[in-house]
Amino acid sequence: MWFGTILAAVGLFLGLFIGLKVPIVLPESYAPYLGLAVLAALDSVFGGIRAGMEDHFDNTVFLSGFFANALFAAGLAYIGERLGVPLSTAAVVAFGVRLFQNLAIIRRHLLKK
């Protein structure tokens, strides 16, 4: 468990470092989609932390959720943009609510310890 936490922290900093140092240029029009993907990924990560605390962390569920959620969020937002339906708002609300729920549950688990 602790090893996993350290690994995650190191990985996160490594990723941040790479992202800030390497000039990855994406067209500005992709900004909203990447933003949604980030939101979905964050949601998956907090979901994973919660599952870890509840001792039913499943690697496959976590990994598939991370990638699928991010891709679907961006994809749905793209389709919504084409159709003129603001699906990105729906994704923001859905993932936002789940994010805060997960955070609340994590907080309670931490408090119980």
Place this chain on the structure above:
Amino acid sequence: MKIKGYHWAIGLVAVLLGIMLAVQFQMNSSLQKNLSSERTEKLTQQIEQKKMALEKLQARVEEMRQKLDEATARPELGRLKVQLDKVGIMAGTVPVVGPGIEVTLNDSNVALQPGQNPNLYVLHDEDVLKVLNELKAAGAEALAINDQRLIATSEIRCIGPTILTNGNKRLAAPFVITAIGNPDTLYNALFMKGGVAEQLKDWGIQVSASKMNEVIISAYSGAISYEYGNGGDKA
């Protein structure tokens, strides 16, 4: 400690999340730099303010000029006033009334054939300059274009579809040039055989003029300031 499979997954996910966060952060900050609508608004406001200030200053110039006129109206200054009037006409600081002509210039109304250069059929700053020059040569004493008094330093410049004169006055076609002088001389100078009007008419540009018994040309309204030149005793 044994590294299990899911440790790799967590590490990978963490690295990916970090990259995504960083890229998104950078994109967002660069987006905000480009959001210039606020800046545009600010600049527009500034322009408005400056315009208002300009108007106020213009009003003050008028006021002070009037005061100057009042001061020169005193009897002992009569001789000087005559001279001042002459110099004023020359410099454009006083309105002028007298016989003259009114010339109207406008773009060609010839229908363009495909492939023809529309530039050839449009009134240019050079055409206006030619007309003004001809009028000056024919003895015009005061000149104005679209009610803008032309003085010694007045320019006729092309800026896009309009012309610029007196520093910041934009004029658009049709141009009405008023000139004070001998109406017949002025008219004939423009419309003589092979003259300016004929050349312009070749391109379909509309030139018309009417002789008038009384032409009123208003005074130059801009500021008069000399930064570099010194006159009078210093010269």
